[in-house]
Amino acid sequence: MRIMRMRSFAITILTAVLLLSACQTAESTQTDSLFPGEALTPFATPTITPTATATLASAPTETLVPTMTSTPRTHVIQGNDTLFEVAAKNGISLDEIIAANPNINPYLLGPGTVIIIPAPNGQSAAPTQNVPVTTPWPMTLSDPQCTPSLTGGTYCFAELLNPQSMMADSLSAQFTLTDPATGEVLIQPALVPLNRVASGSRLPLFAYFPPPVSANPQVGLELLTATSVNQTGTPSPLQSALVTVDPSGITISANRLAAVVSTQAGFEGGEGLAGKIWIAAVAYDADGNIVGIRRFVARDAVNPGEWMPFTLNIYSIGAAIDKVELFGEVNP
Known part of the structure; x- marks a missing residue:
């Protein structure tokens, strides 16, 4: 009897082991589902064998070139x-x-x-073809004077004289510095502090070349554009207005390397129109060379006959300031 009980117990254990093995086999064939409780049935899918694709020798592969972006x-x-x-x-x-x-x-x-x-605009621009060249209205340019800065750059100044019988505008020019040893040419646009120059009057031109700049470069200056005012020679009422600046408020510092302009300006004409006064202050040394430029633009418009007080400081690039001259115009 005892032997039969042991056989029965062994059969029971064997049956339980077989059932557990069957459950583990069934569970190992299930695939994880994205949805809890969902049983997915696995299917046998054929494996795609990649086929070799011939590359034509005449079809070059394009290589992308990174684009340089100015920071x-x-x-x-x-x-x-x-x-x-x-x-x-x-x-x-x-x-x-x-x-x-x-x-x-x-x-x-x-x-x-x-x-x-x-x-700067045009720093890496491709050359443009078939662009019509406009001949600038004849202006007289003084010999450019350039002075090295303490940081290795170069300041360049010149003056533009209008010998025509009419006012000129659309003024632009450029300075060039040529390295005599290598022939390398540096170009900078000339900054003009005002928009127009009256007949018989002059305006300063200015440019700064950041370092490095070669020693003793050959200096050039080219007039790019200049036209009769409004391309008709007839100025608008504000363009023809006469600006007056009180020169009594100019004080040159004791070391003559700076000047303070604290004065007032006004204009007459303009057919009663209000306008904003622009002032260009130009510092000269004892030889008549430009050594500093400063521009002031009024924030608010004034009426003809009204005085506008203003203050500006002007500094020399190195030489002693002998005098300061003021130029003005009126704009809408």
Whole structure:
């Protein structure tokens, strides 16, 4: 009896082991499902064998060339910096620097203001073909004078004289520095502080070449554009308005390396129209060479006959300031 009980117990254990093995085999064939409780039935799928694809020798593979993107730099406004001066020192136009900083008021620049310095336009532009060349209206250019800066750059100045019987506008020019040893040519657009030059009058031109600049380069200056005002020779009422600046408010510092212009300006004419006065202050040394330029643009328009007070500082690039002259115009 005892032997039969042991056989029965062994059969029971064997049956349980077989059942557990069957359950494990069934569970190992299930595939994990994204949905709890869902049982997925596995299917045998054929394995795709990749086939070799012939590459034609005449079909070259295109290699993508990375595009160089100019990284804008920044400048922190210090002291009496103006956008005009910052643009000049970085070889760009005032319009370019204003376009790169649309949220900055150029009349409310304070120390610590961070502005973006964009790459100069046309720095890597491909040459354009079949572009008509316009001959500029004849102007007289003085010999350019260039002075090395303490940081390795070069300041260049010149004057443009209008010998025509009519006012001229659309003024543009460019300075060039040629390395006599290598023939390398550096080009910078000339910055003109005002938009127009009256008959018989003159305007300064200015450019700054950032370092490195070769020693004793050959200096060139080319007039690019100049037309009779409005291309008709007939100025608008504001363009023909006469600006008057009180010269009594000019004070040159004791070391003659800076000057303060604290005075007032007004205009007559303009057929009663209000306009904004632009002032260009130009510092000269004892030999009549330009040693500094500063521009002031009124934020608010004034009426003819009204006086507009203003203050600006002008600094020399190195030589002693002998005198400061003021030029003005009126714009809408």
